Amino acid sequence: MPPRLxxxxxxxxxxxxxxxxxxxxxxxxxxxxxxxGGIDADVVARLTTRALGPERIKLFTVLQTDFEERFLxxxxxTSHSLEVPLVEIDxxxxxxxxxxxxxxxxxxxxxxxxxxxxxxxIKASLRTSVFSTYVERGYVVAGTSNRTEHExxxxxxxxxxxxxxxxxxxxxxxxxxxxxxxxxCPDTVIQQPPSGGFWIGETDLEDISFxxxxxxxxxxxxxxxTEEMEIFTRIHGVLSFASIDSVLCRLAAEPRDEAIxxxxxxxxxxxxxxxxxxxxTELSKRRPLHISLSPLRS
Numbered sequence: 001m002p003p004r005l006x007x008x009x010x011x012x013x014x015x016x017x018x019x020x021x022x023x024x025x026x027x028x029x030x031x032x033x034x035x036x037g038g039i040d041a042d043v044v045a046r047l048t049t050r051a052l053g054p055e056r057i058k059l060f061t062v063l064q065t066d067f068e069e070r071f072l073x074x075x076x077x078t079s080h081s082l083e084v085p086l087v088e089i090d091x092x093x094x095x096x097x098x099x100x101x102x103x104x105x106x107x108x109x110x111x112x113x114x115x116x117x118x119x120x121x122i123k124a125s126l127r128t129s130v131f132s133t134y135v136e137r138g139y140v141v142a143g144t145s146n147r148t149e150h151e152x153x154x155x156x157x158x159x160x161x162x163x164x165x166x167x168x169x170x171x172x173x174x175x176x177x178x179x180x181x182x183x184x185c186p187d188t189v190i191q192q193p194p195s196g197g198f199w200i201g202e203t204d205l206e207d208i209s210f211x212x213x214x215x216x217x218x219x220x221x222x223x224x225x226t227e228e229m230e231i232f233t234r235i236h237g238v239l240s241f242a243s244i245d246s247v248l249c250r251l252a253a254e255p256r257d258e259a260i261x262x263x264x265x266x267x268x269x270x271x272x273x274x275x276x277x278x279x280x281t282e283l284s285k286r287r288p289l290h291i292s293l294s295p296l297r298s
Contacts, residue, residue: 002175002246004175004178006178007181014050018051020167021048021051021052021142025051027056030057030138031052031140032140032142033048033059034130035059035060035075035078036144037068037070037072038074038189038192039176040144040168040194042180043144043176044142045057045082046078046183046185047183048142048167054082058134058139059084059085060086060088061087061088062089062126065096066198070188074192077186078189091123096113096119098125099113099118099122112220112221116198116199117219117220119198120196120198121156124198125159127160128159131162141163141164143162145161145169146171146172146176147168147169147171148174148245148248150281151248152208152278153277153278154204154207172245173244177190177241194241206236208244209232209236235270239270248274250263250264
């Protein structure tokens with residue numbers, strides 16, 4: 001698995017990231033961080049505040065329907081401990097009318113305002129609009145994406161995947177947990193199951209398990225068969241971020257799934273599913289391409 005960060009290594013990594021942020025955000029630049037109440041956001045908020053000081057940080061959270069109170073409590077506690085005011089933006093009345101309007105205008109795409117996935121993605125889109133608005137006030141977006149999410153494609157390219165600087169984008173999820181201990185993140189944040197927070201009870205590992213079952217991101221609500229749910233239960237039962245990271249860090253160097261089994265303890269079919277999802281990411285969520293125009297010649 002990827003090297004875990006000892007207390008000493010985590011301290012050095014914090015110092016390295018803080019210097020990275022200071023180098024790319026000298027005064028008078030200021031940063032905006034969206035705090036969802038999860039561990040990635042908490043770590044980035046603490047790193048960015050340590051680098052720039054509380055006076056050059058904007059910390060906000062977006063209130064939505066089905067937003068569990070514990071995430072708001074986490075964000076408020078971090079705000080208080082960092083002495084950075086938390087801007088609480090209530091968008092709870094906007095997401096449902098927006099997805100309903102899109103579904104009404106484009107019935108051929110089968111958007112589901114009454115489902116889980118489309119309303120969740122609209123919530124993410126509304127968060128993006130908040131970032132965009134702050135950018136126009138001169139703020140630089142410090143992203144909360146980590147390497148595990150990036151390699152699995154477990155992000156929205158025009159949602160949480162949009163940022164100027166990625167302080168933890170090079171770290172696997174397990175390494176983010178190591179950094180969290182070094183930064184004195186609250187135990188409530190470290191111990192809670194990671195989640196996008198888009199509906200009650202949502203967890204990242206459950207979502208990833210459905211993606212692995214499906215072979216790619218689940219793009220719309222669907223009904224799962226009994227056989228599929230049995231496979232899902234088996235996948236979900238062996239998944240942890242430690243096991244996922246252990247597989248991901250070996251995929252590029254080892255083309256044979258069977259060879260990764262002994263090193264990770266993961267079933268070979270789950271390893272194959274992780275490889276397939278990572279390959280799908282390269283195809284579907286790569287960086288935008290553009291045509292370079294040569295100077296016009298007379």
